[in-house]
Amino acid sequence: MLGNAVYPYFRTWYNQVLATDKDVNEEWLEKLDVRDEAALQQVFTNFRPDVVLHLAAETDLEFCETHPDISTAVNDVATERIARLCAKHGSTMVYISTAGVFDGNKSGFYTEDDHPCPLMVYGDTKCAGEQHTKRLCPRSFVVRAGWMMGGGRRKEKKFIYKILQQIKDGSKEIFAVSDKWGTPTYTYDFAMNLFLLLATGRYGTYHMVCEGMGTRFDVAREILHVCERSDINLTPVNSDFFAKEYFAPRPFSEMMTNKNLFELGINCMRPWQDALRDYIENHFADYIRGGKAPSSPFRRHDHHTSSVPYDNERRQGQRNSYTATVEYNSVCGTRTSGTKRQACSKAIAINFSNSGVCLYMFEPPSKGTCLELTLHNNVGTPETKNATILWTQKEQNGLYKAGLMFQQ
Numbered sequence: 102m103l104g105n106a107v108y109p110y111f112r113t114w115y116n117q118v119l120a121t122d123k124d125v126n127e128e129w130l131e132k133l134d135v136r137d138e139a140a141l142q143q144v145f146t147n148f149r150p151d152v153v154l155h156l157a158a159e160t161d162l163e164f165c166e167t168h169p170d171i172s173t174a175v176n177d178v179a180t181e182r183i184a185r186l187c188a189k190h191g192s193t194m195v196y197i198s199t200a201g202v203f204d205g206n207k208s209g210f211y212t213e214d215d216h217p218c219p220l221m222v223y224g225d226t227k228c229a230g231e232q233h234t235k236r237l238c239p240r241s242f243v244v245r246a247g248w249m250m251g252g253g254r255r256k257e258k259k260f261i262y263k264i265l266q267q268i269k270d271g272s273k274e275i276f277a278v279s280d281k282w283g284t285p286t287y288t289y290d291f292a293m294n295l296f297l298l299l300a301t302g303r304y305g306t307y308h309m310v311c312e313g314m315g316t317r318f319d320v321a322r323e324i325l326h327v328c329e330r331s332d333i334n335l336t337p338v339n340s341d342f343f344a345k346e347y348f349a350p351r352p353f354s355e356m357m358t359n360k361n362l363f364e365l366g367i368n369c370m371r372p373w374q375d376a377l378r379d380y381i382e383n384h385f386a387d388y389i390r391g392g393k394a395p396s397s398p399f400r401r402h403d404h405h406t407s408s409v410p411y412d413n414e415r416r417q418g419q420r421n422s423y424t425a426t427v428e429y430n431s432v433c434g435t436r437t438s439g440t441k442r443q444a445c446s447k448a449i450a451i452n453f454s455n456s457g458v459c460l461y462m463f464e465p466p467s468k469g470t471c472l473e474l475t476l477h478n479n480v481g482t483p484e485t486k487n488a489t490i491l492w493t494q495k496e497q498n499g500l501y502k503a504g505l506m507f508q509q
């Protein structure tokens with residue numbers, strides 16, 4: 102799921118990307134089972150990666166409970182080897198972890214300051230992976246995601262898919278759990294925010310989840326709302342209802358907040374409801390009554406009105422944000438041709454409105470310059486607009502922020 106969002110995104114930023122999986126189901130994938138130590142070593146020697154995004158994991162909680170040996174081999178032991186190889190080859194390592202490392206007893210949102218205490222085999226083995234990464238690889242990021250949504254038609258396999266499938270199958274009643282809390286995470290936003298984080302070089306542990314929280318019931322209700330299916334009954338149930346199928350222990354709360362991203366000034370994760378709407382409109386438009394055109398990155402996103410029970414003031418600044426990759430070139434000049442990396446001609450767009458956009462740029466921008474912007478959000482068709490830089494600001498995280506007004 103995440104690999105599908107990360108690959109096209111990183112391919113536009115890096116000259117060479119080697120994407121691997123144990124199941125080669127895309128033409129852009131090459132085979133690598135991370136349990137194969139010799140094959141891992143060979144990849145490092147041959148490819149000599151600057152950055153390693155370690156996404157491979159056994160992610161099915163029930164499978165992990167019944168196959169702790171495989172879960173340990175993939176999530177724990179392979180991660181230890183990858184961390185050692187990253188350290189040896191001087192690669193930056195990014196390890197994707199999960200809210201499932203917490204025991205769920207905290208009443209508020211988990212931050213990076215809270216101590217992991219996993220309840221189940223998946224969480225336990227992912228937690229071990231985190232520890233290896235931090236201990237062995239000095240240039241590393243541990244980035245925890247929440248309930249993942251993404252992957253699109255072919256790769257989505259978690260909760261969103263299961264609800265959409267029931268809609269497609271004509272169910273008149275859908276049951277969803279309302280006694281466990283978490284924070285959905287949109288893979289496409291995650292991929293872009295991850296790139297911003299990488300650009301800062303501020304290694305450490307980060308939470309990277311959408312804004313807000315909810316139960317599976319809340320997510321299902323939002324899916325029905327987006328799909329305009331008020332004719333389907335949604336019934337809240339306790340976890341016991343699905344205990345036979347989903348027998349792995351799950352924390353009462355997996356709610357997280359992105360404290361460390363906020364502190365770096367680069368939290369671009371949207372409210373999960375906005376991200377979910379985007380996801381459905383762009384990937385599952387035919388599930389919506391009457392169909393819907395995909396959202397444009399230039400379209401204004403409405404303020405999300407549901408109240409977040411804490412930290413509201415700091416979050417205000419993040420409202421209406423919408424991350425997208427931007428390629429730009431000066432209107433009078435020529436496109437900067439990149440050599441190894443092309444970051445000089447790329448930026449991340451946040452906080453759109455009808456009249457302008459705010460960009461994170463990787464090279465100092467000049468006030469008054471006219472740019473031709475091409476926006477890619479990894480879904481939908483890229484759009485091009487001309488804009489003028491009105492203000493610029495150097496950020497403490499080493500990036501540059503610029504406010505641009507669209508030319509009419």
Ligand SMILES: NC(=O)c1ccc[n+]([C@@H]2O[C@H](COP(=O)([O-])OP(=O)(O)OC[C@H]3O[C@@H](n4cnc5c(N)ncnc54)[C@H](OP(=O)(O)O)[C@@H]3O)[C@@H](O)[C@H]2O)c1
Pocket residue numbers: 102103104121122123124133134135136155156157158159160175197198199200227245246247248249259
């Ligand atoms: N899904 C979530 O809700 C969630 C939440 C928080 C964090 N995460 C983390 O996010 C990362 C990406 O997960 P995802 O959500 O994108 O789920 P995913 O689609 O299941 O991705 C995991 C990938 O790893 C592959 N894999 C499993 N064993 C492997 C092995 N031995 N060698 C090589 N590849 C192997 C899987 O292949 P197969 O499909 O063929 O098994 C799959 O393609 C993982 O580290 C996961 O722990 C996921």
